[in-house]
Amino acid sequence: xxxxxxxxxxxxxxxxxxxxxxxxxxxxxxxxxxxxxxxxxxxxxxxxxxxxxxxxxxxxxxxxxxxxxxxxxxxxxxxxxxxxxxxxxxxxxxxxxxxxxxxxxxxxxxxxxxxxxxxxxxxxxxxxxxxxxxxxxxxxxxxxxxxxxxxxxxxxxxxxxxxxxxxxxxxxxxxxxxxxxxxxxxxxxxxxxxxxxxxxxxxxxxxxxxxxxxxxxxxxxxxxxxxxxxxxxxxxxxxxxxxxxxxxxxxxxxxxxxxxxxxxxxxxxxxxxxxxxxxxxxxxxxxxxxxxxxxxxxxxxxxxxxxxxxxxxxxxxxxxxxxxxxxxxxxxxxxxxxxxxxxxxxxxxxxxxxxxxxxxxxxxxxxxxxxxxxxxxxxxxxxxxxxxxxxxxxxxxxxxxxxxxxxxxxxxxxxxxxxxxxxxxxxxxxxxxxxxxxxxxxxxxxxxxxxxxxxxxxxxxxxxxxxxxxxxxxxxxxx
Numbered sequence: 039x040x041x042x043x044x045x046x047x048x049x050x051x052x053x054x055x056x057x058x059x060x061x062x063x064x065x066x067x068x069x070x071x072x073x074x075x076x077x078x079x080x081x082x083x084x085x086x087x088x089x090x091x092x093x094x095x096x097x098x099x100x101x102x103x104x105x106x107x108x109x110x111x112x113x114x115x116x117x118x119x120x121x122x123x124x125x126x127x128x129x130x131x132x133x134x135x136x137x138x139x140x141x142x143x144x145x146x147x148x149x150x151x152x153x154x155x156x157x158x159x160x161x162x163x164x165x166x167x168x169x170x171x172x173x174x175x176x177x178x179x180x181x182x183x184x185x186x187x188x189x190x191x192x193x194x195x196x197x198x199x200x201x202x203x204x205x206x207x208x209x210x211x212x213x214x215x216x217x218x219x220x221x222x223x224x225x226x227x228x229x230x231x232x233x234x235x236x237x238x239x240x241x242x243x244x245x246x247x248x249x250x251x252x253x254x255x256x257x258x259x260x261x262x263x264x265x266x267x268x269x270x271x272x273x274x275x276x277x278x279x280x281x282x283x284x285x286x287x288x289x290x291x292x293x294x295x296x297x298x299x300x301x302x303x304x305x306x307x308x309x310x311x312x313x314x315x316x317x318x319x320x321x322x323x324x325x326x327x328x329x330x331x332x333x334x335x336x337x338x339x340x341x342x343x344x345x346x347x348x349x350x351x352x353x354x355x356x357x358x359x360x361x362x363x364x365x366x367x368x369x370x371x372x373x374x375x376x377x378x379x380x381x382x383x384x385x386x387x388x389x390x391x392x393x394x395x396x397x398x399x400x401x402x403x404x405x406x407x408x409x410x411x412x413x414x415x416x417x418x419x420x421x422x423x424x425x426x427x428x429x430x431x432x433x434x435x436x437x438x439x440x441x442x443x444x445x446x447x448x449x450x451x452x453x454x455x456x457x458x459x460x461x462x463x464x465x466x467x468x469x470x471x472x473x474x475x476x477x478x479x480x481x482x483x484x485x486x487x488x489x490x491x492x493x494x495x496x497x498x499x500x501x502x503x504x505x506x507x508x509x510x511x512x513x514x515x516x517x
Contacts (some may be wrong), residue, residue: 041286044194044234046272052156053081053106053122055182058164061114062175073175074116081158082122083187086144086192087133089128092213093194093236098127106156109182113163122158132274138189147274155190159183162418168429172234180418180425185340193270196234197369198249201272203304204281205296207254209320211235212350213251213281217360231410234271239377241364249275249361269307276370277363278310280317280343284327284334293319293334311498314342314366318359323349396442404453404464405443412439417464443467 056078057131058465063071084106098104104127111117136154144153162180169176202210218237235250250272272278280300282293297317304310317338319331331347344362348355387393394409415433420426434440443454450469457460 043094043096046095046098047102047157048098048192049103049187050190051103051105051157051187052083052084052109052158053108053183055079055081055159055161056109056111056115056119057182058162058167058179059112059114059117060177060179061360062131063115071114073169074114075164075166075179076112076114076116076385077164077167078161079119080161081109081182082106082124082211083154083158084127086127086129086133086153086155088133088145088146088149090131090149091450092128092130093455095133095194097137098192106158106185109161110184111157111182112161112179112508114152116164118164119161124158127155129192130194132195133192133389134195138191138194141193143190144283153193155433156188157186159185160414160418164436170447173429175426176429178420178423178429179474180426181420183414183417194237195273196249196271197247197274198236198271198274199370200239200244200248200279200363201277202248202279202281203300204271205283205291208281208283208296209350210250210281212338213318213320213348214248216353216356218248230409239360239363241360244368246364247366251298251501269303273309275312275313277303277366279363280315282317284330285321285324285394288324293330297338316346316359316362316366319345319347321349321351321355322347323352351377392438392442394437394439396444398446399455399459402455402459404448404455405448405467406457406459406462407439407443407454408458411437413457419492421463434472440469444455444469472513500517 055190058078059075061073061075063074065071092153106127107122108123109122110117129146131147133146133157134142136142141239146153160183161263162182164179165176168179199236202213214235232455234252234457237248237250239246239248249271251269253373268435272515280297281282282296283291284293286296310336319327319335321327322331328347335345335347346355346359348359350356364517392409394412397406397408398404412434415430448454448467448469450467453464454467457463
């Protein structure tokens with residue numbers, strides 16, 4: 039059964055905002071006491087939080103669909119709806135958040151680091167909040183906004199100071215087991231290590247982490263073996279340790295060629311050229327292994343590598359290796375820039391920024407209005423209520439949408455779409471529509487949106503035809 043997962047696709051949905059309430063206060067001797075509809079509650083957010091006690095994404099592999107709770111609708115007597123509860127998802131340290139196209143949305147490193155993966159919808163305003171001196175008793179309320187829903191990809195990149203790389207069965211698991219308290223699976227067959235193992239090493243006053251990456255083979259950067267799946271776990275390390283097997287039983291392999299192969303795979307993967315390298319010649323407890331180490335050590339040192347001869351079984355050479363790694367890690371930590379407190383950046387809106395754009399869509403033959411406010415107002419409008427639609431028209435006119443449509447060349451009857459192509463509201467534009475609460479009729483109605491009813495129009499047409507026929511008959515005189 040799988041116990042380690044370092045890549046999952048997560049489907050998150052934030053909570054929807056609660057609808058506002060359209061209500062009129064009523065009590066004895068006061069039948070129309072004014073609007074008292076409350077606002078809807080905010081929908082809950084979906085938040086990713088780093089928890090260093092979590093080491094795998096296994097939980098989200100089994101249940102990838104996560105949704106926050108919705109906000110509650112408002113009620114009469116000025117009662118606001120309850121806000122939805124945020125959904126907090128814990129992830130391991132070093133988790134990278136990407137969209138479906140592979141773009142990085144967040145790199146979560148450090149205990150408590152957060153990222154809002156889904157923004158909860160705003161609650162709709164009740165008619166008490168919408169009332170004004172000109173619109174004293176609104177017969178409508180705003181709808182709650184839907185919560186943000188999207189698909190994201192979580193990738194775990196192990197946060198370790200030292201990464202052990204090498205061929206399968208080179209002795210990486212044995213080495214980490216004697217350097218730290220980690221207890222990985224150790225066996226004498228290839229690909230024993232199927233998941234990265236992490237251990238903590240103490241050398242003097244320096245404490246650092248060391249990761250054992252599953253064995254690499256030629257073509258690992260293109261997906262052969264397990265390399266492509268786990269090469270990402272060496273990206274954050276401060277030093278790479280090449281573990282070379284000096285007692286390999288394969289006749290077509292030797293430590294130097296193994297080193298060249300692994301270096302080529304790291305080069306193909308990219309981004310690791312500047313990391314310092316150390317070469318560890320393992321299994322020198324075997325006589326042939328010691329002889330081979332003595333032969334190839336001068337060649338490796340000529341290439342500029344620091345070489346350590348160790349035996350994980352006999353536990354020789356480990357102290358020197360441990361302190362050498364501690365020194366490199368300490369230097370890397372000292373070279374890192376100091377973390378500064380997060381500064382609040384204020385970006386004021388440009389003077390000529392209207393908050394929306396108007397463009398002509400040749401394919402759909404409509405004028406498309408895009409902007410945060412217009413799109414949000416459309417989502418909050420109940421199109422079954424004429425007064426709510428009229429209120430939307432007032433807001434768009436005050437924002438300057440009608441003037442922008444005129445400048446763009448729109449004429450009466452042209453199609454106007456507000457929103458994205460996938461989810462837009464399309465209507466026929468009537469530039470003669472005047473804005474103003476003084477043109478409203480009864481609660482829930484708007485005279486600007488009135489249209490003759492089909493049945494009444496048919497009756498009027500029928501009566502007009504009958505009157506015309508009667509007039510022609512009266513004018514007809516056969517004598």
